[in-house]
Amino acid sequence: MHKNIIITDFNELLQHNESINSFQTGIFVLNEVIAELVATPHIANFYGISYCFKETCKVKNDLETYIFGAGKLFLLRPGEVHQVEASEGFTAVHILVDQSFILRNFMLYQHKIASLPFFRTDFPNLIDLNKKEQKKIIWYINKIMSLNKDTGNFAKHILESLLTAFIYEICNIISSHPEKEEKKISGGKEIFEKFTALLAENHLVSKEVKFYADKLNISPAYLNEVIKRKTTKSALTVIHEYITFKVKIFLKHTDYNISEIAEIFNFPDATTFIRFFKKHTCLSPLKFRNSLFTKDSTITADL
Template identity: 25%
Template sequence: MNRDVPHIVFEPGEKENFGFDLVSIDFIQQQKGFNHNPEHPHQLRFYNLIFFTEGEGRHFIDFNWYPIEQNTLIYLTKDQINAFDFSTDFKGYCMLFTEDYFASSFSHLPKDFVFRLFNPQLFSPILQIPKNSDFNSYFNLLLSEFNNRLIFNQKSILESLFVILVSKAEYYKQNQTFHIKDSSNVQLFQKFTTLLENNFHKTRSAIFYASKLDITYKHLNEVSKNLVNKTAKKVIDDYVILQAKRNLINSTIKSTQLAYKLGFEDATNFTKYFKKHTGLTPKSLKKRYQ
């Protein structure tokens, strides 16, 4: 039996496929008996903003459970592992969109702002929208316009409303988390994470990434600590472990193969590294989530 975690691709309903879709959680719950069970871990190939409008419960994101309640907004970026838990009653909607749609919709905004939007390293994926805010009004307007098939220039209207909605959320995020005032640090951290994504299988040395950025190891550490409260080495290790976890539950790959894929000399070193950072062996982690 294939136990791989499903890769969920963007498949809009009856709407013209311009890269955006809006789906109720009730509809997603009904899919349990079809292609995949939404209560089982699955990996997105697109972006997803989940807005919970009623009830409470929890949601699984990259191997952690997060509490949700009325007016909770969840940010899910492409390739993240997530799952619903329908053991409690809640309602809401998923705003699904492709990477191309994301890039075009926010192309006129500052790059550091766009980078912050869906970056799980910088912020928690959970945002609680204040009950007395006008976020709900804008969301209901977005939902109404989305369901109006006869609307003129619907794509532009939806895009404008969606950008407003996300901008509103970012305003509330500033009040609930620390506000990054130095955009140059954000840009530097973005370059660091991009380098990490492209080179993590080659090296886990923070000194290597600092040299590639033409800064000192101390400077990279300071930026990392200021932004995410982690050393640069911790950022690297957390990223490698996350990729290892995703690979372990996403395929039938063996530890030896994964060790080489992630840049380890042999499976023994990889197993020691993995257990040091997770308290589990790769095999036990795989069994837990399958």
């Protein structure tokens, strides 16, 4: 385990890695994994698109473990705890996209962003592509890599447009895999999607329904009604289950003590945190952590 889950900042990544090609537009293209970035658990504040050409690597993302191999696409989203163990000969291209790029290039469609599969945490991180899809992905990657080295007057704008199209193409591919899609929901869909995005972004800040309702400019009662319609659970239950899920990640991947985790998750004290965790898991945080090393444990999120 590691004391810290590193928060990897997009701009710091640029400053400390001169080999990375960038137009200063919020796009990095890497031909190899940066060992110091991925060897320990870290939380990235940017999006990542990776395509594997050869061999495999083990990717631990939140509490899931994936084998990322040739012909597969892996999507990293902000806020996810991420760690990579690459095998010898592992070859992939990684396109890192700053959130500022998303804001600029999807500005006119912000009301739709939450519904796009690329941005949604309830859609899969790992996508097993068929031959036709692989050809499409490789075509975009080759074009992006070529343009990323271009110094022409309009190369920046062409690159941004191409990457935007690439993201939409990925959304199209994900949507064509019906067995991996989320169940269709109707009524209040936009509120539900915005709520889940806000929860992912603010779960360390607030555990209160009113906080999220205020962000959405709706009443707590109406938010609760929408969440119950989608999940059969109250909004407060969904918030608490998500926080419990994230706490499990810290207990598994770090050696922060109980008081430190309580502080990170904005609990008033360790006693309150222990009571909260025990209520939702029937185990104290310490017993839960110890159970991970005494038997094989499968941890799942309720969301």
